[in-house]
Amino acid sequence: MNGAPSSAATPALSEPVKPTTHAKAAALIDVTSGRLLYSSRGDEPMLIASTTKIMTAIIAIEQGDLDSLVTVSSRAAGKEGSSIYLKAGEKMKLKDMLYGLMLRSGNDAATAVAEHVGGSLEGFVFLMNAKAEEIGMSNSHFANPSGLDQKGHYASANDMAKLAAYALHDPTFRDIVSTKVKTAPNPDEEWDYKWVNKNKMLQLYEGADGVKTGYTKQALRTLVSSATRDGRQLAAVTLNDGNDWNDHAKLLDYGFSAYRLEQVIGKGAEVQNYPFVAASTLRYPFAAGEREKVELRVELYGPDSTDYKFGYRGRLSYRLNGEPIGAVELLPRTPAPEERSD
Structure with a gap:
């Protein structure tokens, strides 16, 4: 297979044989019902890196005006880490910025979105934690909208699975995270923005349709993925996993073969x-x-x-x-x- 995840799932229902992964923590959830199909150290709070942006995006979709113009502050433009290279004073539609947030993991976009929707970073973080409580994320706490390592910013694999299942019920969120390539107007240049999704599962796994990658030096590799087959959608989570593409294929294959909706x-x-x-x-x-x-x-x-x-x-x-x-x-x-x- 040359390191590429499997694209075939066994159609027949069989006794579940739980897969093993390289992840420090992992979870698998059925999106329709919210049933956790697999969990390994799933309730342990951990660093989650840019998978945080799943929460940022769904709050912006639910509480923001997607056609409103986001004005990029100097604080947002100068945010460290992954970036879509926004400039201070630049204006962009909120919906377009969410594509930059989710496809390219722009920390500048995360900050701009948070300030626009929440009124301030602190106001948006309040919304994040209120939504986490609403969803039932009992082993999680958010401190920023980007996922940069910070004291008091963590979540468990099970909680991230709950968050993914919740967000994937929203059609706008589904459209954004399943997009492989997106172009958006650039008001200050002759060329448009063009964002290629960092989530390789969209190319590697049959039926893949989301969700978000993540990496920091402390969290290491984090990934939330989703796939739909025969009308069933599953979402997988791995935290601190150096072989996440293949591990997600194993988790999703397991869910599709061992459980029937x-x-x-x-x-x-x-x-x-x-x-x-x-x-x-x-x-x-x-x-x-x-x-x-x-x-x-x-x-x-x-x-x-x-x-x-x-x-x-x-x-x-x-x-x-x-x-x-x-x-x-x-x-x-x-x-x-x-x-x-x-």
Whole structure:
């Protein structure tokens, strides 16, 4: 294979044989369900380098105006480390700057974006940590928008997997991180910016569609990648891994072959022994033999509850090995015409 990651995943479901990696910590997540499929030292807080910019980008997408013009400050233009060579006073659309942030890992872009969206670096860092808490990143704390090594700036592999899965639900984020080459207007020169994505997984792995590379002298190589096959998207994380391209191929191959994303219940499906239907679809990745072990429970809402007043009649929840895997709200079943009485 000449060092290139595998592009073939075994289609048949098999007993999971967990891969080994060169990473100090690693994680693999199913994007749709949020189920962690693999974790090695996954809760250990570590340096994450420029994979930090996943958080920077998703906050900018959610809270910024993508068509607004970002004015580059002298602080942003002079930021050390990887750069897209912005100049102080230069103006660029926020959306274009996010491409420079994610494809070329511009620390200058990260600082400019943070100052624009958060009002200041400190204001943006506050937003980062608030979003981390919202997502459930319990072993993480952010101190800057770029990922440069700094006291109080860290995350765990499991938390980065959660962050990637969260961000990949956003279509703008997905479009940006799956882009191999991007050109953007350069107002001060006759030539346009042209950014080639540093994420080699986009070329090396079949179905790869994200996410972000990273490196500092202390964190060493960090990588978050994603791939989609047959409608399934997985995201892999490695922290401090000198062989990350191949390790990510192994992790993704493992996830696609050892787990199958199955529909637990479809939207509108009737619930046996109850006059209700599911308000939404629930899908979940199962390893061999797990689907048959799923247990379900129906919780009925009282007429005085807020949920009932919004039209819901109950909640159908599912558990696997005693752990919750998902739930759907229940709506009253509409009688068939022959069941109605005039």
